[in-house]
Amino acid sequence: MKNKILNILKNTDGYISGEKISEQLHISRAAVWKHIKKFKQDGYRIESVTNKGYRFVASPDVITETAIQGGLDTCFIGRNIFMYDETDTTNERAKANSDAPDGSVFIAEVQTHGKGSRGRGWTSPKGSGIWHSILLKPDIPPMEVSRITLVAGLAVCKAIGLNSAIKWPNDIVINGKKICGILTEMSSEINMINYVVCGIGINVNMESFEDELADKATSMYIESGHKYARSEIISKLLNEFEYYYRKFLDSGLRAILDEYKKHCVTLGRCVNVIFKNKTITGTAVDIDENGSLMVEAADGIISVTSGEVSVRGIYGYV
Ligand code: BTN
Secondary structure, rough: OHHHHHHHHHHHOOOOHHHHHHHHHOOOOHHHHHHHHHHHHHOOOOEEEEEEEEEEEEEOOOOOOHHHOOOOOOOOOOOOOOOOOEEHHHHHOOOOOOOOOOOEEEEEEEEEEEEEEHOOEEEEEEEEOOEEEEEEEEOOOOOHHHHHHHHHHEEEEEEEEOOOEEEEEOOEEOEEEEEEEEEEEEEEOOEEEEEEEEEEEOOOOOOOOOHHOOOOOHHHHHHHHHOOOOOHHHHHHHHHHHHHHHHHHHHOOOOHHHHHOOEOOOOOOEEEEOOOOOOOEEEEEEEEOOEEEEEEEEOOEEEEEOOEEEEEEEOOOO
């Protein structure tokens, strides 16, 4: 029945009344209404207008491996894709499959236990965001792994455009609100990396945010007024990621630092650097070749390593 109703809607130019659909399919108008309600919950866009009926607008945006692969121009990033309709967190899926090839990507439509940084959760609703993790096997010292988060931040910024900027080290923001978070984890020996998982979450087609996220989070839809095909954004992002990641592996962070700094909104701002037992206020003046933020404080310049502390703008989140 579901497909029959969808076919009628799709094959109608303009509006069709619930009554007409019910007559054609020999079901009640209430049954038609229930199906339409369910379609809307599943992400179909169907307009309902009193005295006119229903009009089909668009099918839900579904992420597919074929669509992603079609837009890729990478050598190894995204060449193996693991898709999940639902999973706990894509970072854990990547870890559980760490014998998969370098550059494999793990994507979920919905995460039930999305992980944020500092032990926080990450809200990952169905059908509207990009929740994915890239499995990497770089030949670099474990202490340099946090730099991959900066590489990912720059790649996200380039892929989504829309005047997005980086809040050092790796939050992507638009108009002072967060649109993307990055969580990099690794498994290593003392001086050798087994693997790195770079988890990236992007708010794409959300129309609004609730509760504590309402003031802090935004989405590509909210910022641009139009919806995006998420597979296309994933391909773009993986292309950008490979470009900057290879530069980083070949020549270190210095190879991408100028571009990173150009997109970094933290520089030039007054920030609070929150250590475990003290907070220092100063001005963020530079980022060095290790990816550390240089903050000019009362006692001179301090170097802040990503992961070590939390940096907050003194006039708000950014
Ligand atoms: C942050 O707190 O800013 C980091 C958020 C990272 C979210 C992404 S979504 C894909 C991957 N899977 C997770 O559970 N977390 C990361």
